[in-house]
Amino acid sequence: MPSMAAYNFSRNTQQHQSKGDFFARKQKIEQQRKNLPIAEVERRLMEEVRNNDTLIIVGETGSGKTTQLPQYLFKWGFCHDGGIIGITQPRRVAAITVAKRVAEESGVPLGQRVGYAIRFEDVTSVQTKIKYMTDGLLLREALLDPYLSKYSVIIVDEAHERTIHTDVLLGLLKNVQKARSKSINGVVNTDHNNSNAGHDLEERIGNQNDGILKPCQAKKYNLLKLIIMSASLDARVFSEYFGGARAVHVQGRQFPVDIFYTHKPETDCIDAALITIFQIHLEEGPGDILVFLTGQEEIESVERLIHERLRQLPESSRKLLTFPIFSSLPSEKQMKVFMPSPPGYRKVILATNIAETSVTIPGIRYVVDPGLVKARTYDPKMGVDSLIIVTTSKAQALQRSGRAGRDGPGKCYRLYQESFFEKLTDSTLPEIKRCDLSNVVLQLKALGIDDVVNFDFIEKPDRTAVVNSLWSLYLLGAVTEENKLSDVGHQMARLPLDPVYSKALIVASQFGCLKEMLICVAMLSVESIFYAPREKLEESRNALKSFASPEGDHLTLLNVYRAADEFFQKNKMVNSEERAEKNLRKWCKDNYINSRSLKHARDIHSQILRNVEQMGLRVTSCEDDMLLLRRCLAASFFLKVAMKQPDGAYRVTLSGLMVQIHPSSVLFRAKPECIVFNELVRTNHSYVRNVSRIDYLWLIELAPHLYAVQD
């Protein structure tokens, strides 16, 4: 969510302030730094880093670990030999805001000694010694530089969140550290030959030394210091994974939060939440309320019910304002949660788990937590994503209640019994256990790790999930029968896309419609392009009509992109770039298009256009030959085909699963005989989304290894 960065206003202290203000602020920052809990243990921490190549730091919220530790490391000389300190974050916003803060604390302009790098944005320079980045970005860097040779220290922050990127990165870093230490000792280390994956990378590095690098200059790397930072109290998993690595604890600083439970189980969560909200509003002292709900629909209905009940209250008790926030809400509406409430008013923020970690709202003193979350699970056998409402983990409940104690002592109301809390799982299932792995497998293979099944993950993914992703990579031509990466596979791994989309670009270059496919793939890679608020359903439907193609959603998305781009280019001829961007956002609003999603698609488009040009693919256009483009869609997405059944439902050809076309699709009513699709999600029904009409005969011609003449 790129536009989220806009939330994090950082005051430019050095431009618009007098010298006096500047020094006053500098002094204040110094004081704040000294007061952080981590400041008391600076020397001891640095000794720990010096004595341990891998260190686990458990730091509670408010300890200052993310901003301070890199500065300490710099000060204590861990950047000598020209190495730099890299700190990974699971989210872009965090990387940006923390880098800004640390640059300010260090008194340097952002992008020089302190910088950050995220996709589409690199604010670093040759002087950069402290580099904040997303974990996904460091994984990408590893494809170009398998030793991560420019880093002397890598800090993996928020490791407890266990995102798929973090988990893969941990496995990779463990290998890199071993390989670099071996390059110094110059001896073959035999004590970890049980680690298959480690062996793979060593072999590859051996080959490189014989091949790519000249034998006589076999490079020696300096040691890599690894620091894993986690906010969960349980450091054991990380410590064990890194061979019994030392773990240290740093105190946090937060205001106390009183936890309340219900006396009996609640059957109606929405009603319980409403009662609690009004109880707080009428009986408790000042402070805003944060309510965790499962999704847009629930948020909208709670908002309506609050307004209904407010009307029944006396005038003096009506000073309560509601603010919804969820990811698909346009950013200007999201921003409203940050506006201070007018005097005498109390804010209620109705949020999904976006407010758990991604967005921090000041002024919250009360948290209402029904203990539920809508979570994604993945069925590797069927290739189906499911969105189901499940109970939170203990760690999640703790994270939620912590949101009440940032500005002062707070209260958290858990809408379940205390005995129920005890039964919750300790932490949420790591992402790697519940998502499609084809991208992970492709990337590991591109890094020379062929035996993915036996890769030393901190937690092994489901075996069938790995095997199935290998199978689909084989069908895409990325992996050979010997289970090695093919030339096509190497090309695919260079692209920052879902492997199916990477392959589509390669196929399209052969079909002569790469220009169009680049747009399709960019549009398919972002969250929903269309924005349909409940109260303006009719208008948004009409807006969609002007772009809709009877052939399907892919061509519709292409039409939207082309129309937007035409509007933008014409605008740019008479306006400044900035003005044209602004007008484009207005155009989006008028056409019920989510401008954040479109901006994201345009960014991805320009990035992958650069990529395919570098790869030497020919970017030719099929102009208006949409038949050619649809044949190319069939040749690219042949793994996801469904056929209409006599009863009007669809049967997915490869899995046999029965599905329906999602109501948001332009083909929802048309119901063509044979379709390709890109997404299969199970909510109340199994739905396919991003659907196009194709001819079954094309599949026999273009994917003969899977499709034959029907009886």
Next chain:
DNA sequence: GAGCACTGC
């Protein structure tokens, strides 16, 4: 007739 949250040289 319907969309948890993140993220990518």
